[in-house]
Amino acid sequence: MSAPAPGVWEFDAIGTRWHIVTAAPLAEAARADIAQLIDGFDREWSRFRADSVVSALADGGDAPLPKDAADMLGLYAELSDATGGAVNPLVGESLARRGYDAAYSLRDTGAQPAPANWRDVLTWSNGTLALTAPALIDVGALGKGRLVDLVTDWLLECAAQASADGAVVVDASGDIRLAGTTxxxxxxxxxxxxxxxxxxQVAGGALCASAANRRAWGEGLHHVLDARTGEPVTTIAATWALAPTATLADALATALFFDGGPALAHRWGVEWVRMTTTGRLEWSAGAVDAGADLFVGR
Structure with missing residues (x-):
């Protein structure tokens, strides 16, 4: 008996293009469940939606703790420590002032550093997410990777329950997780x-990328800001990180734009490649052994 034909599903969500490949086509009910999962995450964490938890908290206050908050914000604490504060989940207002706001105005009104004491301003404990002062949460450093993991895990659980082939590829425009396939x-x-x-060559796990040419506007303006200054990064052009989950790979792809990123990747056991704005390639000691075949800079 031949293997079932793969199912390919492409759609737009959270401002990006998704491409999902499964061993067999997804039923309409399964697609609806995935769309609901994505929308639920977006309703909690999007700073572009007026009805989101993030938007409701922008003036300060508290809300029930989203189920992903502890894991994601705990990782943010590690990213912040490793990069000397360059990565910060309260960078949302800094991005908005540079033009990457809820209205996509693309109008730069100047640099504004994010609160350096963000762990005093933003708390997550006892079932509550709270801001002690007005601030705008932005989980862009790892949020898309987290959502890719949620979708992938949902698909794998459904396949296991049905005793079906669990081969899955979930690609959210550069944040990719695979299972059961290479x-x-x-x-x-x-x-x-x-x-x-x-x-x-990726045999399971996740490969996430980030680049300054994506979500870029104006002269030198793009979405990767140094939270300490509110200024766009100017030394690194693109990063790639390979990790067991897309959450970790996405987080490291962000950290690699800053000093401290490679050391954190080493501690986490994550392989990586990055390109500087001068065109030079850098990579971790195990990247080539982990499947990276680099065409330039070797």
Whole structure:
């Protein structure tokens, strides 16, 4: 008996393009459940939605703790410590002032550092998420990776319950997690999207990428800000990180834009590649052994 034909589903959600491949086509009910899962996460964490928990807390106050908050904000604490405060979940207002706001105005009104004492302003304990002062939470450093994990885990659980083939690929525009399959994934050149700087053969786990040419506007403005200054990063152009989960890979892809990122990746056992704005490639000691085939800079 031949293997079932794979199912391919493409759709737009949370402002990005999704591409999901499963061993068999997903039923409409399953697609509806995934859409509901994504919308639920977005209603909690999106700073672009007026009805989200993040938007409701912007003036200060508290709300019931979202189920992903402890894990995500705990990782933020590690990212912040490793990068000397460059990564900070209260960078939302800094991004908005540079033009990446809820209205996508793309109008730069100047740099504003995020609160350096963010762990005093933002708390998550006893079932409550709270802000002691007005601030705008932004979980962009790892939130998309977290959502990719939630979708992948949901698909794998459904496959296990049905005793079906659990081969899955979930790709949310550069944040990719695989299970039960091996894929060769091109590493897009940040200065020429028609080219690749290499290919990474991924046998399960997650490969996440981040680049300054994505979500960019104006002269030198893009979505990767140093929270300490409110200024866009100027030394690193693109990063890639391979980890067991997309949450970790996405977090490290962000941390790698800053000093301290490679050391954190080493502690977490995550392999990585990054390109500087001068075009130089850097990579972890185990990246090539982990499947990275780099075309330039070797």
């Amino acid at each position: 894929e060769r994934i091109a590493l897009e050149h940040p200065y020429d999207p028609g080219k690749a700087i290499g290919v990474w």
